[in-house]
Amino acid sequence: MESAQPIVCECQPAALKRAPTNLIDNAVKYGKRARAAIRSTPQAIEITIDDEGPRIPKDELTRVFQPFYRVEGSRSRETGGIGLGLAIALSVVQAHGGRLTPSSRPEGGLRASITLPL
Ligand SMILES: Nc1ncnc2c1ncn2[C@@H]1O[C@H](COP(=O)(O)OP(=O)(O)O)[C@@H](O)[C@H]1O
Ligand SMILES: [Mg+2]
Numbered sequence: 001m002e003s004a005q006p007i008v009c010e011c012q013p014a015a016l017k018r019a020p021t022n023l024i025d026n027a028v029k030y031g032k033r034a035r036a037a038i039r040s041t042p043q044a045i046e047i048t049i050d051d052e053g054p055r056i057p058k059d060e061l062t063r064v065f066q067p068f069y070r071v072e073g074s075r076s077r078e079t080g081g082i083g084l085g086l087a088i089a090l091s092v093v094q095a096h097g098g099r100l101t102p103s104s105r106p107e108g109g110l111r112a113s114i115t116l117p118l
Helices: 018-030 058-063 085-095
Strands: 034-040 044-051 099-104 110-117
Touching: 018 034, 018 044, 018 085, 018 110, 058 099, 085 099, 085 110
Parallel strands: none
Antiparallel strands: 034 044, 044 110, 099 110
């Protein structure tokens, strides 16, 4: 059983919450569903958001962080966004000294990992 100890982070909460919110929003929109997990180590807090969407080609994985960039196939206005969610998530995480790393899951879909230093 995982411990249910609260994880305490000194941060700008209104800004920082945009990061997991935007990632979960994307996972639901492009990846069918979101599975979020949080854990802490003595040095850092790690938040991962997994989805079950299509594989994003490796070269696209870095480009999706550019403002207004949207992968072919999600450019339709029907999916709503304008391509700022990941750029905002990245800048907020970096402003807190953290990292935001996207990777392809072996099972398919995307994993977004946020690491915040404690
Ligand atoms: N979980 C995901 N699975 C597949 N593609 C994604 C995922 N998250 C983001 N993307 C791609 O990255 C692009 C940029 O994402 P984002 O910055 O949140 O902008 P928006 O959601 O407004 O389009 C999306 O348009 C989509 O093509
Ligand atoms: Mg988005």
